[in-house]
Amino acid sequence: xxxxxxxxxxxxxxxxxxxxxxxxxxxxxxxxxxxxxxxxxxxxxxxxxxxxxxxxxxxxxxxxxxxxxxxxxxxxxxxxxxxxxxxxxxxxxxxxxxxxxxxxxxxxxxxxxxxxxxxxxxxxxxxxxxxxxxxxxxxxxxxxxxxxxxxxxxxxxxxxxxxxxxxxxxxxxxxxxxxxxxxxxxxxxxxxxxxxxxxxxxxxxxxxxxxxxxxxxxxxxxxxxxxxxxxxxxxxxxxxxxxxxx
Amino acid sequence: xxxxxxxxxxxxxxxxxxxxxxxxxxxxxxxxxxxxxxxxxxxxxxxxxxxxxxxxxxxxxxxxxxxxxxxxxxxxxxxxxxxxxxxxxxxxxxxxxxxxxxxxxxxxxxxxxxxxxxxxxxxxxxxxxxxxxxxxxxxxxxxxxxxxxxxxxxxxxxxxxxxxxxxxxxxxxxxxxxxxxxxxxxxxxxxxxxxxxxxxxxxxxxxxxxxxxxxxxxxxxxxxxxxxxxxxxxxxxxxxxxxxxxxxxxxxxxxxxxxxxxxxxxxxxxxxxxxxxxxxxxxxxxxxxxxxxxxxxxxxxxxxxxxxxxxxxxxxx
Numbered sequence: 001x002x003x004x005x006x007x008x009x010x011x012x013x014x015x016x017x018x019x020x021x022x023x024x025x026x027x028x029x030x031x032x033x034x035x036x037x038x039x040x041x042x043x044x045x046x047x048x049x050x051x052x053x054x055x056x057x058x059x060x061x062x063x064x065x066x067x068x069x070x071x072x073x074x075x076x077x078x079x080x081x082x083x084x085x086x087x088x089x090x091x092x093x094x095x096x097x098x099x100x101x102x103x104x105x106x107x108x109x110x111x112x113x114x115x116x117x118x119x120x121x122x123x124x125x126x127x128x129x130x131x132x133x134x135x136x137x138x139x140x141x142x143x144x145x146x147x148x149x150x151x152x153x154x155x156x157x158x159x160x161x162x163x164x165x166x167x168x169x170x171x172x173x174x175x176x177x178x179x180x181x182x183x184x185x186x187x188x189x190x191x192x193x194x195x196x197x198x199x200x201x202x203x204x205x206x207x208x209x210x211x212x213x214x215x216x217x218x219x220x221x222x223x224x225x226x227x228x229x230x231x232x233x234x235x236x237x238x239x240x241x242x243x244x245x246x
Numbered sequence: 247x248x249x250x251x252x253x254x255x256x257x258x259x260x261x262x263x264x265x266x267x268x269x270x271x272x273x274x275x276x277x278x279x280x281x282x283x284x285x286x287x288x289x290x291x292x293x294x295x296x297x298x299x300x301x302x303x304x305x306x307x308x309x310x311x312x313x314x315x316x317x318x319x320x321x322x323x324x325x326x327x328x329x330x331x332x333x334x335x336x337x338x339x340x341x342x343x344x345x346x347x348x349x350x351x352x353x354x355x356x357x358x359x360x361x362x363x364x365x366x367x368x369x370x371x372x373x374x375x376x377x378x379x380x381x382x383x384x385x386x387x388x389x390x391x392x393x394x395x396x397x398x399x400x401x402x403x404x405x406x407x408x409x410x411x412x413x414x415x416x417x418x419x420x421x422x423x424x425x426x427x428x429x430x431x432x433x434x435x436x437x438x439x440x441x442x443x444x445x446x447x448x449x450x451x452x453x454x455x456x457x458x459x460x461x462x463x464x465x466x467x468x469x470x471x472x473x474x475x476x477x478x479x480x481x482x483x484x485x486x487x488x489x490x491x492x493x494x495x496x497x498x499x500x501x502x503x504x505x506x507x508x509x510x511x512x513x514x515x516x517x518x519x520x521x522x523x524x525x526x527x528x529x530x531x532x533x534x535x536x537x538x539x540x541x542x543x544x545x546x547x548x549x550x551x552x553x554x555x556x557x558x559x560x561x562x563x
Contacts, residue, residue: 077453092451094444096511097437105441106452108434116432 004031005068007166007198008053008084013062015048022048024223025062030167030198035189037209037230038202040219040242046202049219050169053200054086055079066166083165087156089172095145099137100126102144103159129158133188150181157188161195168192170201174208186212206235218242263556264504264517268524275531282534289530291413295481297526298415299324299474299490303497304504304518305426306470309463311501312430314443314510315362315369317464319354320471320497322380324490327351327475329384331400332393332485340397344404347479348472354380355468359461369464377494384487392486395479404480418477419519422470427515439463443510499550500525 006029015023023045030036038046051057053064055073064071066082073079076086093102100119101108103126111118126140135154137147144152153173160168173189174182189212192199203209209216210230218225218241225241275284283289303320310317331347358376362369395401407414430436441449442459450456471490479485502508503524504517528549532542 076451080453086451088451092445092448094441094448094511096444096507097440101437101441105448106438106454108437110434115434116428117434117437119432 004033006030006065007032007067009065010049010053011063011065013049013052013059013064015045015052015057016060022222023052023059026219026224028217028224028227030200032166032196032198033193034214035193035199035201035212036215036217037213038200038217038219039204039206039209039238043221044219044242045222046219047171050086050171050200050202053079053167054084054169080163083163084167084169085160085164086169087153087160087171087173089175093144093152093156096143098141098143099130099147099155100140102155103129103140103162105159107163125162126158129162133158133161133191135188148181149177150184153177153181153185154188157185157192161192161197164197167198167200170199170203172202172204175204182208206238209238210235220244264520264524267503268520268527271524271527271531275527275534279531279534284531284534289534293526293530294419294523295413295415296530297522298419298481299477300493300497300500300525301419301519301522302422302470302474302477303467303490303493304500304522305422305515306467307497307501308426308430308504308506308513308515308518309439309466310369311506311508312443312510312513313439313459313463314446315460315463316373316508317355317358317369317467318373318494319358319377319380320467320474321490321492321494322377322384323351323354323468323471324475324478324493325384325485325487326354326380326387327472328479328485328489329387329393329487331476331479332395333388335395335397335400336393340400343397343400344476347476348469351468351470351472351475352465353468355465355471356461358468359464362464363457363459363461369460373464381487381491388487390487392484395483395485401480401483404476405483406481415477415481418473422473423515423519430513430515435459435462440511440513443507443512445511495546495550496525496529497522499546502550 009029011027013023013026026049028036038049040046048057052059055076055078058072071082073082094105100123104122109118109122110116123140130137130140135151135158137151137155144155147155157173170189174185177185186208189199189201201212213230215227215229216233216238217227218238220242228237306320307317327347327350330350331343334346335343354376358369358373361367361372403414405414409417430439438449438454438459441452441454442456446456475489478489500521501518504514504521506513506518528546529542532545537545
């Protein structure tokens with residue numbers, strides 16, 4: 001796993017809120033074309049880590065390197081402009097707007113000379129993206145509230161893919177989905193590997209973690225227990241790492 | 247799939263309801279009030295002219311409601327703006343009067359905006375309070391006296407004048423509606439207003455400056471109310487604290503009948519225009535039917551109830 005330079009690496013990241021330590025010390029390298037799964041019980045610090053990487057929280061100590069360069073994200077916008085996108089568990093989509101407007105939410109395309117919205121270009125680019133990722137929605141003009149949960153997650157992931165140049169964070173990407181839809185979204189996630197993006201995924205489903213990930217990183221109560229290559233470990237080992245019971 | 251289709255048909259009906267309602271009420275009055283002069287060109291023109299201030303306020307309110315906020319204070323802003331313009335014109339010149347009126351509207355709107363966007367107070371309560379506050383200020387400004395507006399340039403531009411035989415009130419309405427529609431449907435700002443009203447958190451994490459959007463929509467409401475105040479002062483050739491007082495219900499009804507969602511994320515400036523003219527037509531027809539003022543209020547209240555029921559039917563969240 002030393003074949004490529006890490007896209008993003010966390011080095012001895014420590015985070016405390018007042019006197020409460022959320023992350024003891026955490027180091028992780030994320031490489032392009034790889035999926036790393038972050039697992040642990042509730043309260044283990046997974047969400048805090050996601051928020052640190054996406055710029056919502058700044059680490060108390062320790063460093064973040066992006067393509068080898070030391071980086072500090074002032075806020076979520078600066079992480080975004082550095083090519084890091086998050087797909088939130090509760091889908092950050094505007095329900096009453098069409099798919100194509102959601103795809104460009106906050107980053108709408110405009111045309112000269114008056115700076116008006118370029119709806120046809122947004123529709124067209126959305127169509128291309130949706131076709132490319134094989135996301136089955138009735139139309140790019142469909143209103144989000146008319147889509148199923150799986151279709152919505154597809155739109156959210158497509159949006160992240162469109163804007164991410166380096167890293168996508170997936171926070172429980174299939175938590176709200178049924179069996180068939182989960183399978184569909186999992187296919188989509190695997191297809192992202194070919195786009196040369198690094199992917200960090202939080203999931204509670206170990207089956208899913210073993211299906212999708214290249215490496216598994218275990219957290220317990222803010223402590224990094226270890227990182228395993230998925231192919232060289234099994235569920236029993238991971239479960240005992242998560243629970244601390246061997 | 248069945249459910250999906252029936253839902254989209256439901257939204258379609260909602261979109262068209264204002265036009266259908268408009269036609270139905272127009273036909274109803276045209277048939278029943280034919281002998282009372284409803285269809286005369288003079289009466290129809292009058293309806294348009296009378297609704298001009300309400301339409302312009304409605305344009306502002308579309309932005310506020312779409313962003314998930316509300317403005318209840320625009321009626322009071324109308325009075326303060328009209329009085330400011332009238333008083334400024336008594337002492338200074340016509341342009342100063344216009345600036346004073348518009349500035350009063352923008353200032354009060356921005357005041358609402360700061361309280362809502364940056365102090366995070368709910369707009370319903372903020373504007374409920376400022377409605378009373380500025381209604382009181384309008385009363386103290388001139389000790390309840392009415393101020394005449396005699397400047398003929400002003401009354402021409404904002405009242406009875408015409409340009410190429412188009413009444414100036416129609417021109418102002420057209421300007422407000424066209425600019426409003428363009429900004430609402432075809433600019434980033436319009437998209438951000440809708441996103442904010444639809445899902446403020448999604449808007450925030452997508453990099454939209456949600457507080458700024460909230461500030462601007464309330465300022466726009468104030469500016470529209472300021473312009474409406476000038477139009478009232480121009481048409482009536484006087485300013486009084488009662489101006490705009492009775493518009494609150496009419497304007498909210500016009501906007502909601504026009505397809506703008508009370509809880510944000512969806513709306514239409516064109517719909518608000520049609521809704522506003524519909525409300526004006528309703529007022530006009532009820533008067534021609536010789537209904538008592540109290541009965542007119544009852545009928546209008548019932549229509550607003552119906553409008554709200556239709557508006558909320560599809561957006562149970």
